[in-house]
Amino acid sequence: MSIDDQIRERTPHVDEDWVDELVIELRLKGVSGKSIGGTLLEVEAHMAEHGEEVFDVFGEAKVYAASLELPDDQRLSLPEVVRLCLVTILAMVGTTLLIGGTAAVFTGGVAEINLVGLLVQVGIVVVAVVALAVWSESLLRFITERTVAAIIVIGALFAFVVAAASLMPGPVAEVPAWIGIVLGGLLLLPVHREHAAAQGGESCEGG
């Protein structure tokens, strides 16, 4: 049974659209699934006895979600943001070296790394990571409410990041193919460990 079906089953006395809007609003605010579940159950218990329209009793879902002032459980702390930035930098540099080194093995040359392009790439992605951590609600709201505009912005940013790797003028580092592969692989190891740890954490939370 999907989560949507479970929510419908547990809130039979509350209008579906109102519930959907409330869940989206609380999610955008970073409220934990446990708190959202508790909020829905309390509304359901009230409406089961009250017997009127939820809109008349609780008002607009968006306003109600804001009035609850529930804590943002998904907000990252400063050390977590720094850690995420470091992992992102490692991932980008490691991937660039690994791809460059692998390509060089087949071409029989050396991996050419555009240093300015790589620096610009890393800078843009780190800014994006920090922005998502600090203004997560505003950015997620922009993505959900202005999806087309968000796709255009994200697409343009992605295209610029990809283009920066080869088009930015500046010094090019020549790295022997096997060094690129080994160094890239080593840099990606902590990224893999971080990813595995995050997956483990989510499993524990889910279970």
Add this chain to the structure above:
Amino acid sequence: MTEITEWPAQWLRGPLSLCALRVIAESGPVHGYGIARALEDAGLGSIGGGTLYPMLGRLERDALVTTDWVAGENGPAKKTYTITSLGAEQLEQEGARWARFSTATAALIEGASKEER
């Protein structure tokens, strides 16, 4: 039977949390709808969920009440509220202050009304 009256929201804003604390103190553990019914029976009018639950949430965050989930007999689980010692202390102190305030305002307003007549 209590007369059902709808009071201006700004009138309710001041004493509502104290009234809810009193209901919880006397009837707790009590669930949200039970508190709304008790407030209505006391003459405060119908308190919407959009007003009631955010206020109960603030009481919980301020450690004036504790909450617990109780399985419903035939319906959904209910979140119940119980007053804490800090809540009881606040109710006693702020309740006494509110009583003095409401007596003073009532005396002033009624006096002004008599003069107008």
